[in-house]
Structures are given as C-alpha cells and as structure tokens.
Amino acid sequence: MKSMCTGTSATCPQPAAKPNMTLCSLGTRVCLNGECSRSLCVLHGLEQCDCPGENKKEKCHMCCQQRGNPNTCASTTSSVLSMYFKGQRVALVPGSPCHKNQGYCDHFQTCRLLDADGPIARLKNSFLNLREFDDVADWMKAHWWAILLGILGVSAVMAGTVCLFGHTLESVDREETTH
Structure with a gap:
C-alpha cells in the first residue's frame, strides 16, 4: 500500500515520476x-x-x-x-x-x-559617444570646448540667480526698516 501525504507529518513520500516521453x-x-x-x-x-x-x-x-x-x-x-x-x-x-x-x-x-555591455554602458555610449575614446580623459581633451561652454553656462545661471534674488532681498530689507 502506498503512503499518502496527509499533512499531519513533516515529511511526505516522493511522488512517482511521470513516464518517459510525457x-x-x-x-x-x-x-x-x-x-x-x-x-x-x-x-x-x-x-x-x-x-x-x-x-x-x-x-x-x-x-x-x-x-x-x-x-x-x-x-x-x-x-x-x-x-x-x-x-x-x-x-x-x-x-x-x-x-x-x-x-x-x-x-x-x-x-x-542580449547586449554584452549592459544598459549603463549603452547609455554612456549614446550620450558621450565614448566608443571612439579609450577613457574619459581622452574625451575631455577632445571636447574641452564643450566642457568650457558648460562651465560658463552654469556660471552665468548662478550669477543671474544671485543678482536677481540679491536685489529682491535687498528691497525687502529696505521696506522692513522703513515700516
């Protein structure tokens, strides 16, 4: 007689294998x-x-x-x-x-x-086109002008922000001292 798994013991008998070619x-x-x-x-x-x-x-x-x-x-x-x-x-x-x-x-x-490089390398290559260069230093040497433009652009935004908010805060301070 075959034993059945009733759920009352911690172990159950191994199930019978399906016939070959099933x-x-x-x-x-x-x-x-x-x-x-x-x-x-x-x-x-x-x-x-x-x-x-x-x-x-x-x-x-x-x-x-x-x-x-x-x-x-x-x-x-x-x-x-x-x-x-x-x-x-x-x-x-x-x-x-x-x-x-x-x-x-x-x-x-x-x-x-499948892409052997993976998603991060694919993004890096699509944005920076680093396939032509051995490392980031070579890319920076070849595109120094883009880096300089980026730095100048960020500097201009920062200077504009300081001028705009500096002037606004200065006028608020004057209004508070006159009242």
Whole structure:
C-alpha cells in the first residue's frame, strides 16, 4: 500500500515520476527518467535546432532537424515537419535561449538579443559617444570646448540667480526698516 501525504507529518513520500516521453514545460519538452529535460523533437526522433532566418518571432518557434543534419532545420509550422506537428506552431517557453544563444524569448514570444555591455554602458555610449575614446580623459581633451561652454553656462545661471534674488532681498530689507 502506498503512503499518502496527509499533512499531519513533516515529511511526505516522493511522488512517482511521470513516464518517459510525457509532455512537460508547456508542451515544449518531454520527461526522461523523472526529469523534464529533453526537447519535444526527441519524441519524433529529431533534435532541436536554432530556427533559420532573421524573423525575431520565428526565432522563438520550436525548430527540429534530422539528427546531425543542420540543413534540415525547420519550424514545427513548416510543411517539412507537418507529418509530426500537423503545422501547429510550438512556441518556446519565455526565457528560452534563441538566436544562437545570443538572446532569449520574452513573454510575447519575440527573441530579444542580449547586449554584452549592459544598459549603463549603452547609455554612456549614446550620450558621450565614448566608443571612439579609450577613457574619459581622452574625451575631455577632445571636447574641452564643450566642457568650457558648460562651465560658463552654469556660471552665468548662478550669477543671474544671485543678482536677481540679491536685489529682491535687498528691497525687502529696505521696506522692513522703513515700516
């Protein structure tokens, strides 16, 4: 007799593994030895491949090929694989790698390419165009005039603020002493 997890003890028996080749991970993988570890392509004697073409939506489709033959790589929607998938599109799970592991599939089933530099470097490069320079010192030497204009502009704003508010405060002080 199998024991059941009743909730009255701190431990429960291990659940039985699903049979091999049972669909898992939203129908994109199959179970093998109790783990959801193999591609759906294995179920049909094929192997998963990176979808050909440049379409970012298609990069997040399941694509299969004959074992060891990359020239046969095709989407599950293609007529080549219609005998296995009947033209049905199998979308990769969000977070799956795509585009030769250079991106990931998002929740909208679109392949998003990764930027190795990261968002901070991308901002720095877009505003300062530092790709041409080795470091900030070189940029400052090349753009000394922009730095000088910035300093003069900030100085002018500060001087204008002091003159404006200094004059206003002076007239307020005079009014208070006359009353």
